[in-house]
Amino acid sequence: MHQPTVGTIREYTLGDDDVPWVLGTHLTERCGPLARAPDGNRVLLIEAHGFARRLPYHHHKLTLVFAAMRRFRDRLSDAGYNVIYLKAETFGDALETFFAEHPDATLVTMRSPSYGSERRFRDLVADAGGDLRVCENELFVSTRGAFDEWADGAETFTHEQFYRWMRRESGVLMDGEDPVGGEWNFDDQNREFPPEEWEAPPAPSPEPDVVVEETAAWVESTFDTWGSTEEVRWPVTREGARDHLEHFLEHRLPAFGPYQDAMRTDDWEMAHSLLSAVINIGLLHPLEVIKAVETAYHDRDAVSLPSAEGCIRQLLGWREFVRHVYRQTMPELASANQLEATASLPDFYWTGETGMNCLAETIGDVYDRGYAHHIQRLMVLANFATLWGVEPRELNEWFHATYVDAYHWVTTPNVVEMGQYAHGVFATKPYVSSANYVDRMSDYCADCRYDSDETTGEGACPFNALYWDFLARNEAKLRDNHRMRLMYSHVDAKREAGDLEAIREHVVDLRANVDDV
Known part of the structure; x- marks a missing residue:
């Protein structure tokens, strides 16, 4: 089971009437309620379409989310779960359908990190006549409680201090009480521009997927999207995400560090991991990526410490940091504007x-x-x-x-x-x-x-x-x-x-x- 290692997760079990509700950004059976459910248990996934009409979302984004949910549904069904997959305009519509057919059920879900989602889901479930349990989100390295204890009521936060604390608490890239290599970060070595003859490592390319192709066509015909409708390169399965991770470790991580800040014409991927999208929907756990990068540094001569540390800092440091800062400062952060900027975004x-x-x-x-x-x-x-x-x-x-x-x-x-x-x-x-x-x-x-x-x-x-x-x-x-x-x-x-x-x-x-x- 994948769980945060900084902080303590309150343990819980699922009863016979408890049904894991897997959100579209929690697509894993390695943590949360689904990891605690017995084989053959009922599992709920809701493919709500209404949110996709609120903004001109990128075609690839909607394709990724919906195709990943559908592939996860099939994966669970093949594994013997009783998957209840509901398509509806809104979560409220789907929840009414679910509880009409399963009045005995109590839904159990991990907390979404987006502000207000827990309250909104509780209200929707209550309106549908059902019950909901919300558990800690285990798709991070640190818990809410651990951060709150570290922050100790502070109103402003410093990433570097948080990152060092996370390194000490997790033991990642540590040599006893000291950071491996004697430095906490190697940012000053990761600001180079590549020579003209440098060629970026090959980008990963997922195998053609019928579900992705069908979903992409459906998204194009159903929603008012923005962005190219051509080849969707993002993996939509756990196996595909693991392949992308291994590709990064083998081909791209060695060059990641020095050129991570560089920008080149017609070179969109450079040596970046391209893993953030699949991490943010649960196909990869951040901790497994962090551990894989740390192991690559120790086991592969081509991987330098600046490259490994630079990648780990983005996941163990920055990603965790902004998640906690967000929940600490919402809803004020969303409307903050201390410089009183009022101009419209240029077309x-x-x-x-x-x-x-x-x-x-x-x-x-x-x-x-x-x-x-x-x-x-x-x-x-x-x-x-x-x-x-x-x-x-x-x-x-x-x-x-x-x-x-x-x-x-x-x-x-x-x-x-x-x-x-x-x-x-x-x-x-x-x-x-x-x-x-x-x-x-x-x-x-x-x-x-x-x-x-x-x-x-x-x-x-x-x-x-x-x-x-x-x-x-x-x-x-x-x-x-x-x-x-x-x-x-x-x-x-x-x-x-x-x-x-x-x-x-x-x-x-x-x-x-x-x-x-």
Whole structure:
């Protein structure tokens, strides 16, 4: 059984009338109520369609979720479970059907990490005349109680402190009381740009799957989706997810570390694991991925410590951290907007039609596959939106709709807080930059119509003027931030030189002609 190793899970058993309810993001029989159910037990899965009409979700995202549920249904049926698989417009409709046919049943489910879901499910079950037990979500490495004890009532949190605590508590990459290699992280060694002759390791490609093909066609004809309807590359079974993990360990992990922040044209996958989508629906447990990466470091000469630690930090550190921060700060986090940003998201986030090559390439990656890696998300997509002054909730909704691995608990801390500095619960400064960062960490600027070295004038990269305008516009809120002092010394120099007025005029022109940016 897969369970969190940091913290204690309250043990429980299932009675004869208890029916595991497996949500579409809990597709595993290795933990939760299903892991405790006897062979042949009734199991409920609800394929609700109404949520898919609320946003223009990526075609691949809906295909992944629905196809994975259907394949999991078949897997359980083949294993001898009595699977009750209900398709309905809403969860409420399906629950009424279920309890009408199974009035004796008590549903037992793991808690969804999305805010308000437990209360909503309890209300729906009660309205249907049934009973519901909600248990700890075991698809994480740490428990809610463990984090709350560590946080000890704090109102702000630091990822690095949390990550070190998780390393100590879990024993991952530890040598007694010290981190393996003598350092807690090797981030400074993981910021290289690959040489021109470097070729990315081959990306995994799942075998053709009839269920995926049928589901993809059904999604295309049923919902108003966004994104390409071509080949869906994401695994939808436990076996496929395991194959992707092994492929990453063998072919991609050795190159992951040094180039994890790099961005290259026509190289959407680089050396990234491409595992977040299947982890977030339960096909892989984060702990098994962490342990596999740790073992690969010890057993495979090609896997360096910076590569292994960089990957483990994303799962053991960041993923766990944002999950807990999300539940600690909701619902305030979802509507946070401390910089009072009010601009609308430019249409080119949906169309990809922009002369800024970095944005066009990244949005194109997302359109084609529902994926772009973490630096593209933070330093291209969120960076531009923050400089432009996009209202955080609107950008959050875009990420939620367009990424295959996106759920509200995932995007809200990453987009609203990390991406747009809207709350202050853990981000200590806005993660914004001029074109200099994009030019240093990508090859996008070489083929762009804009000049990354120019701030104003025809052909100047919009990132540059927007960056200085952002700092000037938010000076009252940001100048006293000790991490921003150097940047504001440059603002002062530009003000003294009389450059800020030209920058402001250039930004006014950019905003007036946003369709031509």
